[in-house]
Amino acid sequence: DTGVSQNPRHKITKRGQNVTFRCDPISEHNRLYWYRQTLGQGPEFLTYFQNEAQLEKSRLLSDRFSAERPKGSFSTLEIQRTEQGDSAMYLCASSLDGYGTGSPNEQFFGPGTRLTVL
Amino acid sequence: GQQVMQIPQYQHVQEGEDFTTYCNSSTTLSNIQWYKQRPGGHPVFLIQLVKSGEVKKQKRLTFQFGEAKKNSSLHITATQTTDVGTYFCVGKTSYDKVIFGPGTSLSVIP
Numbered sequence: 001d002t003g004v005s006q007n008p009r010h011k012i013t014k015r016g017q018n019v020t021f022r023c024d025p026i027s028e029h030n031r032l033y034w035y036r037q038t039l040g041q042g043p044e045f046l047t048y049f050q051n052e053a054q055l056e057k058s059r060l061l062s063d064r065f066s067a068e069r070p071k072g073s074f075s076t077l078e079i080q081r082t083e084q085g086d087s088a089m090y091l092c093a094s095s096l097d098g099y100g101t102g103s104p105n106e107q108f109f110g111p112g113t114r115l116t117v118l
Numbered sequence: 119g120q121q122v123m124q125i126p127q128y129q130h131v132q133e134g135e136d137f138t139t140y141c142n143s144s145t146t147l148s149n150i151q152w153y154k155q156r157p158g159g160h161p162v163f164l165i166q167l168v169k170s171g172e173v174k175k176q177k178r179l180t181f182q183f184g185e186a187k188k189n190s191s192l193h194i195t196a197t198q199t200t201d202v203g204t205y206f207c208v209g210k211t212s213y214d215k216v217i218f219g220p221g222t223s224l225s226v227i228p
Contacts, residue, residue, distance in 0.1 A: 033216070035218070040223075041220060041221075042206050042218040042219055042220045042221045043161065043206070043218045045215075045216055045217070045218065048216070055214075056214075056215070091160060091161075093161075105149075105210075106151065106163035106166065107151075107153075107161075107208075108163070109160040109162070110160065111160055112160055
């Protein structure tokens, strides 16, 4: 399977605990996005990377959230001191952007990690 | 702040009826994309529109990008039960910012 993969698929944690999610994008894709989606809502942008550089981080994101993409391949999203309001589906997407590729810049989404904070 | 809005939020149609969802941005967009998310699934890319006034068709789906590049629409002719899902427009600004609309949830009654 050469699509975007995310692990774990489900995570249940207690309030105050730290959690880390992993995203493996499509191998040749240079951009990687993280989104949060709650029931009945559209995906909410969190942050994105161009290769290993984190180019934008949503102002809605508190300091408890951090993301890395150390070698420009996989990425991790960590949430520290989780709160019940963090319960959501966390989606990762990758795309091949820019450089005159002629591609439509479509984002390929992974299956998501569903986080439940008790 | 920059926003992308969609109407309606929900639409229930009888199978065979047409369906349209509208997308409006508070700012001029460099391009707009449309995604479909089935219940329990993840968003799947449908199409990208780049040019002012652009119209693209995919079988029963027709996509339009407004002349001012601030609005877009998706029209489905003769809906089928396989069209069920939430349709999102995604605006990309000149600053490379990606903004998802809230989506229009389509239900098709057989």
